[in-house]
Every structure is written in structure tokens, then in C-alpha cells.
Amino acid sequence: MCIACDTKLNPESLDEFGDRFIRILNHGALAVMISIGHRTGLFIAMRKTGPATSRQIAAEAKLNERYVREWLGAMTCGGIANCDESGSVFTLVPAAAEMLGGGNGAESLAYLAQYVAMMGFIEDKVIDCFHRGGGVPYSEFPRFHEVMAVDSKQTVVDPLFEHLLPLVPGLTMALDNGIEVLDVGCGRGKALLKMAAEFPQSRFTGFDLSVEATREAAKEAEALGLVNVKFEVRDLSDFHKTAPIAAFDFITAFDAIHDQARPDHVLAGIRRALKPGGVFLMQDIGASSNVAENKDHAIGTLLYGLSCTHCMTVSLAQGGLGVGAMWGEQLTRDFLKDAGFRRIDRHTLSHDIQNYYYIVKP
Numbered sequence: 001m002c003i004a005c006d007t008k009l010n011p012e013s014l015d016e017f018g019d020r021f022i023r024i025l026n027h028g029a030l031a032v033m034i035s036i037g038h039r040t041g042l043f044i045a046m047r048k049t050g051p052a053t054s055r056q057i058a059a060e061a062k063l064n065e066r067y068v069r070e071w072l073g074a075m076t077c078g079g080i081a082n083c084d085e086s087g088s089v090f091t092l093v094p095a096a097a098e099m100l101g102g103g104n105g106a107e108s109l110a111y112l113a114q115y116v117a118m119m120g121f122i123e124d125k126v127i128d129c130f131h132r133g134g135g136v137p138y139s140e141f142p143r144f145h146e147v148m149a150v151d152s153k154q155t156v157v158d159p160l161f162e163h164l165l166p167l168v169p170g171l172t173m174a175l176d177n178g179i180e181v182l183d184v185g186c187g188r189g190k191a192l193l194k195m196a197a198e199f200p201q202s203r204f205t206g207f208d209l210s211v212e213a214t215r216e217a218a219k220e221a222e223a224l225g226l227v228n229v230k231f232e233v234r235d236l237s238d239f240h241k242t243a244p245i246a247a248f249d250f251i252t253a254f255d256a257i258h259d260q261a262r263p264d265h266v267l268a269g270i271r272r273a274l275k276p277g278g279v280f281l282m283q284d285i286g287a288s289s290n291v292a293e294n295k296d297h298a299i300g301t302l303l304y305g306l307s308c309t310h311c312m313t314v315s316l317a318q319g320g321l322g323v324g325a326m327w328g329e330q331l332t333r334d335f336l337k338d339a340g341f342r343r344i345d346r347h348t349l350s351h352d353i354q355n356y357y358y359i360v361k362p
């Protein structure tokens, strides 16, 4: 019997799958509409107005009422908002107001839905790659660094002092006294900027391929009056040959190794750039390298999807390895060992369901 026909392996009936497929379509549409709500400020407007008509909500958000009314329809059917019997007065359901509207002082998580919207935006170009191979370059993702900087604020920047730096015993004191720090694939450099402000005795360097991201980072450093941080445009694909030798005490890479063109070369460069006694802190996607072990991953589908439409394809576009976001712990450890690292401790942190934190030493 063909495996696919063996109903014992997959007991879901056609009807059940049909129902699930309908939920999939509804949730896909809802994610894109949540992204629109986030970008237009509609969740915040609805929290301000309380129960209100589409006209009042549109006025508060300074948006076109007809579009707002249609959006409210999607929010209501998707269980994000309630409406009265007449279908004209709308309120966010309390949990959604808190999680998507930044209620009770919490950060809004609605920004995450932008990743789903970006997948649709890039679909045509990714389909081309399914046919001809290759990849879609960073330049085709105009809003990537902007969204990434918000993401990085939640997983890296805000918990940096309380949760991330304490993973390395003695690090905070060393930063206080003054050390050399490098952030690889720094993007808009939010983590470095925060450390540079907190530890004026230390010196901070950020390398990234993106002209736009490093320019924004440098602009912010200047605005903050920071003189101990610098950002350089660097293609790290040959970092194994170009990395300065034994130049840094502490090197970080936040969600930046898997989408490099050559993660192997970057890691070898990091090994070369570490001073004796130095430490590498690497945040990367938490997963197994075996897809069968990722079946129950809380956000596995989302991460494979994002990898296919972003992380993997931007690496392949540079002629790179395209290991993908879900390259997993086993492969990560193999790459680290091949780069010359022997001591690899992996941590999970409660604020971040997406990533592992590796503390790595030669």
C-alpha cells in the first residue's frame, strides 16, 4: 500500500481537512489584515476610542472610512474585534487590545504579522527561483531592516542587560572596565548602540552588508552622541581570510549567521577575530536539523515559510550556501566545530520562543 494512502498514518478525514483548510485561509488573511492594522495605527486608535463606529475609528486614525469599515469586518469575523447587533459599533476583544494594541504598557506584538505580509509581497520572485534556482537579494525587500529592528528590540535589545549578557559570567564587569566588542551582521545596530551607551569604557564595532542599515545605525550613534561605536559596510563572505586577528574580546551575532552567504566562513572569521579568552554569543533560530523533530515546533511552519521566502533565498542570491533559518542545532554545532570552537553551551530564554542562545569558546 502506498504510504500516502495509509489512513492509519494520517487519520484526518477529507471533511476534517476541509475544515482545517478553511481555517488556514481565514488565518492567512487575518495575519495580513493584522499587519495592515499595525502599520496604519488602527489597533492603537481602537484602544483610544473604545466602542466606536467605523467613522469614529477612521477619524481617530486619520484614515479613509471605507477601508477601515472593511478592515473591521475582517477583524470581527476573525475574533479580534466584537461588534454590536447592528454591526456598527466595534470594540477590540480585551486580549487583542492588550497584545496587538500595546495595552497595559506591553509592547504590541502585531508587528510580527508583517512577516506574513512580506511573504506575499515577494511571492512572484520566489516562484521564479523555484523554477530557475538562485535567490532573491536583500534589495528586493525594502522594509526588511525596519521590521528586523523592531523584532530585535523585543528579543535582544530590551532583555540585553537582564537576560543576555548575564549568560557570560563576568562579562558585565569586563564591559564596565573596557573591552573590544564586535557585532556580526549588526543590521541597524540597536544592540550595539544600547551597549555603547551603557559601557563608555568599551569600544563597539558593527559589520553588515547593508549600506542602508549601517547608515541608519551610524546616524543614530551620532544623534545619541556616542563616540565609542562604529559601523562598517562589510561583506563577510570571506571573513575567514579578512577578519582581523585576535582583535575582539566579545563577539555577538544576533539572528545573523544562518542567512549569511557563507556561515562557515563567517564563523571561521569570528574564531580568528577572537582574542585568547574571548567569547562568542550567538543567537540563532531554535530548531532541530531534522524536520521530523520539528513537527511540533510552536512556530515551525512560520519559520520554514520565512526561511523559504527570506533567510534562505537572500543567502542563495549571494551565491551562498542557503542553510536556511531552520538549519537547526545539530548543523549549527557542526559548523561551530569546523570553525574551531570546542566549548558550545546552548541556552533557551523564557522571553524568546524563537531562538537558542549559544555561548561559544575555542
Ligand SMILES: C[S@@+](CC[C@H](N)C(=O)[O-])C[C@H]1O[C@@H](n2cnc3c(N)ncnc32)[C@H](O)[C@@H]1O
Residues within 6 Å of the ligand: 138, 148, 149, 152, 156, 184, 185, 186, 187, 188, 189, 207, 208, 209, 210, 213, 234, 235, 236, 237, 253, 254, 255, 256, 259, 260, 261, 262, 318
Ligand atoms: C536577520 S538580519 C539580523 C540583523 C541584526 N543582527 C538584528 O538582530 O536586527 C541578518 C543580517 O545579516 C546581514 N548579512 C547578510 N549577508 C551578509 C554578508 N554576506 N555580509 C555581511 N552581512 C550580511 C544582513 O544585511 C542582515 O542585517
